[in-house]
Amino acid sequence: MSTTTIAKGITSGLRAAMEKDPKVVLMGEDIGKLGGVFRVTEGLQKDFGEDRVIDTPLAEAGIMGTAIGMALRGYRPVVEIQFDGFVYPAFDHIVSQVAKLHARSLGFVKMPIVIRIPFGGGIGAVEHHSESNETYFAHTAGLRVVACSNPHDAHWMIQQAIESDDPVVFYEPKRRYWDKGEVGDGPDGALGSARVLREGTDLTLLAYGPMVKTCLQAAQAAQEEGRSIEVVDLRSLSPLDEGAILASARKTGRVVVVHEASTFLGIGAEISAMLTERAFYELEAPVLRVGGYNVPYPPSRLEEEFLPDLDRVLDAVDRSLAY
Amino acid sequence: MSDNEVAPLETAFGVDHHVTTAEAPERPAHEGGPEMVQLLSPEGERVPHAELDALVDELSDEALRGLYRDLVLVRRFDAEATALQRQGELGLWASLLGQEAAQVGSGRAMRRQDYAFPTYREHGVAWTRGVDPVNLLGMFRGVNHGGWDPNEKNFHLYTIIIGAQTLHATGYAMGVQRDGDVGTGDGARDTAVIAYFGDGATSQGDVSEALVFAGVNNSPVVFFCQNNQWAISEPNEKQTRAPLWHRARGFGFPGIRVDGNDVLAVWAVTKQALDAARSGQGPTFVEAFTYRMGAHTTSDDPTKYRVSAEVEVWKHRDPIERYKRWLTTTGTGDAEFFDAVDAEADELGASVRERCLSMPDPQPSEMFDHVYASEHPVTAREKEWFAGYHASFEEEGAR
Numbered sequence: 258m259s260t261t262t263i264a265k266g267i268t269s270g271l272r273a274a275m276e277k278d279p280k281v282v283l284m285g286e287d288i289g290k291l292g293g294v295f296r297v298t299e300g301l302q303k304d305f306g307e308d309r310v311i312d313t314p315l316a317e318a319g320i321m322g323t324a325i326g327m328a329l330r331g332y333r334p335v336v337e338i339q340f341d342g343f344v345y346p347a348f349d350h351i352v353s354q355v356a357k358l359h360a361r362s363l364g365f366v367k368m369p370i371v372i373r374i375p376f377g378g379g380i381g382a383v384e385h386h387s388e389s390n391e392t393y394f395a396h397t398a399g400l401r402v403v404a405c406s407n408p409h410d411a412h413w414m415i416q417q418a419i420e421s422d423d424p425v426v427f428y429e430p431k432r433r434y435w436d437k438g439e440v441g442d443g444p445d446g447a448l449g450s451a452r453v454l455r456e457g458t459d460l461t462l463l464a465y466g467p468m469v470k471t472c473l474q475a476a477q478a479a480q481e482e483g484r485s486i487e488v489v490d491l492r493s494l495s496p497l498d499e500g501a502i503l504a505s506a507r508k509t510g511r512v513v514v515v516h517e518a519s520t521f522l523g524i525g526a527e528i529s530a531m532l533t534e535r536a537f538y539e540l541e542a543p544v545l546r547v548g549g550y551n552v553p554y555p556p557s558r559l560e561e562e563f564l565p566d567l568d569r570v571l572d573a574v575d576r577s578l579a580y
Numbered sequence: 581m582s583d584n585e586v587a588p589l590e591t592a593f594g595v596d597h598h599v600t601t602a603e604a605p606e607r608p609a610h611e612g613g614p615e616m617v618q619l620l621s622p623e624g625e626r627v628p629h630a631e632l633d634a635l636v637d638e639l640s641d642e643a644l645r646g647l648y649r650d651l652v653l654v655r656r657f658d659a660e661a662t663a664l665q666r667q668g669e670l671g672l673w674a675s676l677l678g679q680e681a682a683q684v685g686s687g688r689a690m691r692r693q694d695y696a697f698p699t700y701r702e703h704g705v706a707w708t709r710g711v712d713p714v715n716l717l718g719m720f721r722g723v724n725h726g727g728w729d730p731n732e733k734n735f736h737l738y739t740i741i742i743g744a745q746t747l748h749a750t751g752y753a754m755g756v757q758r759d760g761d762v763g764t765g766d767g768a769r770d771t772a773v774i775a776y777f778g779d780g781a782t783s784q785g786d787v788s789e790a791l792v793f794a795g796v797n798n799s800p801v802v803f804f805c806q807n808n809q810w811a812i813s814e815p816n817e818k819q820t821r822a823p824l825w826h827r828a829r830g831f832g833f834p835g836i837r838v839d840g841n842d843v844l845a846v847w848a849v850t851k852q853a854l855d856a857a858r859s860g861q862g863p864t865f866v867e868a869f870t871y872r873m874g875a876h877t878t879s880d881d882p883t884k885y886r887v888s889a890e891v892e893v894w895k896h897r898d899p900i901e902r903y904k905r906w907l908t909t910t911g912t913g914d915a916e917f918f919d920a921v922d923a924e925a926d927e928l929g930a931s932v933r934e935r936c937l938s939m940p941d942p943q944p945s946e947m948f949d950h951v952y953a954s955e956h957p958v959t960a961r962e963k964e965w966f967a968g969y970h971a972s973f974e975e976e977g978a979r
Contacts (some may be wrong), residue, residue: 354744363724
């Protein structure tokens with residue numbers, strides 16, 4: 258057991274995967290000497306060389322397209338997209354090629370590619386640096402989409418993602434990169450599983466990535482008012498761990514989904530529909546969503562208004578409990 | 581203008597009818613320009629070439645006859661596929677008519693370990709790689725999206741998104757470099773990659789990014805552009821202001837224009853480029869100057885956007901006729917040989933037809949297979965539901 262940050266948890270996870278499998282290569286802009294703009298790949302090029310930690314030209318489609326070719330040659334590329342809003346030039350290769358080549362080839366071709374995306378707001382950045390675009394990828398069959406929220410998961414989930422023969426979009430909560438926590442000796446469950454971080458009986462908060470911490474704080478605050486809130490870290494957005502979500506919903510009867518992405522057609526909408534279809538008679542209240550508004554991510558002076566915070570989560574808790 | 585009217589050449593191939601600025605852009609001459617490598621004239625006469633003649637001299641008579649056989653069989657296969665589409669057996673077909681030499685010449689320049697990344701018109705390249713031509717029909721018949729194991733013959737699946745495969749080829753070549761399979765001097769090990777694309781694709785960002793990645797990495801990849809003059813209905817001058825082969829220089833590696841209707845020249849130029857790639861000299865951009873004789877696909881009508889005079893000019897440059905004349909003149913092929921190839925082509929056509937028609941539709945539940953390499957609960961649940969839903973009809977029918 259050791260204490261580290263989310264960023265360093267990913268670094269050590271990448272290092273472990275690279276030591277274990279010589280076919281694992283990292284690709285991205287500024288990931289070599291600089292160690293990436295968030296220093297997640299710091300020191301790796303020095304230790305593994307330029308052939309395995311590849312500083313690429315500044316071209317996201319090029320990075321993603323060549324990663325596909327590397328995978329076809331038998332490599333396991335881990336691609337770093339510098340910021341969430343920069344992934345769009347690579348979008349075509351991800352949804353049209355990476356997601357589909359296994360099916361198109363009737364299983365002959367595997368695409369074991371990990372696409373790392375630092376995501377979410379709250380760091381006072383300029384535009385294109387604070388987005389939550391996970392729904393685009395979760396909506397595409399053939400991709401797996403996950404998000405880590407703490408150093409332990411960061412360290413283990415990145416290794417699980419690299420070991421997956423399916424392509425994985427790996428979201429990293431950039432404003433939590435420097436949060437510290439303990440890293441245990443093995444992963445808590447398989448890639449694709451959710452995790453109950455706090456037990457409760459009155460209501461379930463479902464979150465992932467940066468909103469997990471906010472929800473844990475909200476649960477703590479609610480406890481002081483005598484409410485017992487369960488917090489489930491979804492960790493995986495495609496697939497959703499429907500068993501874990503249903504179990505918690507049936508246990509508490511009330512669910513609030515929290516994410517930074519716009520609520521319209523977001524992950525919360527899918528969860529709400531799923532629970533309505535499958536646990537309608539066991540719910541005490543409609544599934545509520547707390548998320549970003551249906552607007553472009555605003556200038557940073559307004560982001561505190563855009564992002565769900567403790568008060569908005571607690572407000573939703575109150576509304577749910579009022580039913 | 582209707583297709584029956586014969587346009588004056590300066591109109592048909594005019595240099596200024598799309599240009600609004602005073603300065604006319606530098607454009608490829610319609611003939612391909614003096615810089616175009618050609619070893620066989622349209623009349624089938626051998627054009628001497630200081631550098632490439634020695635290469636061509638290495639080809640045995642059997643190899644020379646083999647190229648002819650390839651050209652004829654590929655054309656016959658393509659004609660059969662076009663006919664199958666017209667008869668409703670294929671939803672669509674992208675004909676290679678006119679581009680046989682560009683594809684056969686370049687394909688035959690590859691070694692077994694080399695890897696080809698095609699667009700969706702490379703039926704002739706597939707043939708040279710040994711891919712069963714019937715496999716190429718699956719996508720167009722609508723029974724699959726690919727249908728072959730790319731690693732069996734080192735021939736990737738057809739790529740519909742224009743230009744995307746040039747990046748896949750480049751990434752594959754970067755993998756070859758990391759495997760150490762370049763520049764070793766071992767002819768069975770050193771590996772090159774070839775990316776096929778058209779003139780329209782050169783407008784795509786992906787192609788430029790592929791040239792960037794290949795250039796800075798000195799990757800063993802040959803960019804083989806079949807400039808067939810038309811991107812659906814858009815002529816070259818809507819795609820580029822500069823001759824395409826000039827582009828390579830800006831990315832730091834050589835470019836060359838070859839007569840794409842001259843199978844000997846295409847073979848020799850591509851062989852040189854592939855050899856250079858394998859030996860560690862990096863990429864080459866080859867522009868095969870050719871012409872798409874038919875429609876872009878069976879869905880469009882070229883008489884709406886180009887004049888028949890242009891097509892007539894290119895008919896005169898037919899890749900098979902000129903090569904046949906030269907084989908005849910040199911005594912490499914005789915009437916008996918040509919007749920035997922024709923008979924073989926007819927057999928191929930009949931066999932392709934029969935096997936296309938007997939291609940089974942996929943089982944409906946197969947659409948859930950292979951979406952993921954390992955089980956995905958949503959896909960698994962939907963597959964189960966789908967099976968139950970269909971079974972319910974059978975039960976209903978049984979009652």
